[in-house]
Amino acid sequence: MAKRTTKLQQLAQVGPVPKTGQATETLCTEFLDYLRGECHLAPNSIAAYGRDMRRFVDWVGKRRLADLTISDLSAYMGVLRTFDLAPASIARNIVAVRTFFKFLQLEGIVVDNPAELIATQKMWQRIPSVLTIRQVDKFLRAPKKTDAFWLRDVAMLEVLYATGCRASEVCTLRVRDLSLADRYLKCEGKGGKQRMVPIGSGAITAINRYCAELRGKLAAKMPHPPEELFLSRSGRPLDRIQLWRLVKQYANRAGIDSKISPHSLRHSFATHLLAGGADLRQVQEMLGHASIQTTQIYTHVEHSRLKKVHQQFHPRA
Known part of the structure; x- marks a missing residue:
């Protein structure tokens, strides 16, 4: 030294x-x-x-x-x-x-x-961009059967919103990290920190269908099948740039703001949990934030939404 x-x-x-x-x-x-x-x-x-x-x-x-x-x-x-x-x-x-x-x-x-x-x-x-529940529904339905890899894309979008995982965490998610019977998955966040994240029925159904009908065909294109869950057309693990482009593609198809990114689904996940009554500490744990201060930004998002509702519907707003 x-x-x-x-x-x-x-x-x-x-x-x-x-x-x-x-x-x-x-x-x-x-x-x-x-x-x-x-x-x-x-x-x-x-x-x-x-x-x-x-x-x-x-x-x-x-x-x-x-x-x-x-x-x-x-x-x-x-x-x-x-x-x-x-x-x-x-x-x-x-x-x-x-x-x-x-x-x-x-x-x-x-x-x-x-x-x-x-x-x-x-x-x-700086309030993050957040989708409404109606926009999320349109967005998740954007992949069509005419799309070459729509089964993968449906599962990927469902996982992004269902778990609030970062784009990099979704790209590095491995098949062995899934515990669908127990309704959770394990992801690796910043600094190699691992956490368990609950996952809902919609995402579970989409993952099972993708694995049963498409993933094996993609994995077979590689001499050594990759462990990652989401694969590209060549059979290699999907990277962050490809994921970002797919999110943009389906956001445009759904008629949603062009500024939407994979992180917007993470923001929406947290905001919708708080709107439904979730505790801030629970949301912090699911997002993998080291500090509660990072999670608190979503309370400001939720307060701004409630203010708009109040102004729209209250007779003396």
Whole structure:
């Protein structure tokens, strides 16, 4: 560790380098290794942090990290807003820079952490897009028998809404993770954390039919049949991009807002549970949120819906 720290300190203190940001880029690579090896972040989180850090490296240029001030980093936050990033992406960039500077402190590269003073956006003000129950019904009926893989697509959409699982969790769901007789499945969330999620009759029926009539044919296209439940036309596991495109395709067919994504079904799942009287802690457990604060955003969604109902129907609204 001592040799590594010395090397990193030397990189942080170097003057102008032939390639812009070369020293900072090397430190960012070390940082991502730290997140992967010591913080055990999920691959998708590592990839997101990597994109954030590449943007940060470009902005830092040849400046020394130890010379950056809170004013400099605040200016960087202003630069982020010129990229037309979503509020969640800007908030994640702030977290990435904060965590990076904490890493630099641990390595003895900087003494102070100016990133701690960066103000974060109030994420609760950003209400997620949620489908109505009627829209969900139309959406789940969007795949037709004329579609080549409609049995798979029906089962996939049913699982997304029935469980509230993330797109990556649905793509990595394995056949052995299913316990349909007991009406639940096991999924692996962020950081490799596993949780048991209840599943309803509609999704169970769709999965059984897909497995009985289509999945075996798709799996047979591969020399070593994959374990994953949802397979592409080539027999390989369905990936997040393919899932995202299918959701967009069926949302358009159902006449639903084009901004709908796989995560919209997760939002809808949580909001509809709370509307039905579910306890916030129970919803947190089903979603796999580490903090109850993350789940609380859905109480704001539900309150906004109730406000609209009140304004529409109350005689003195």
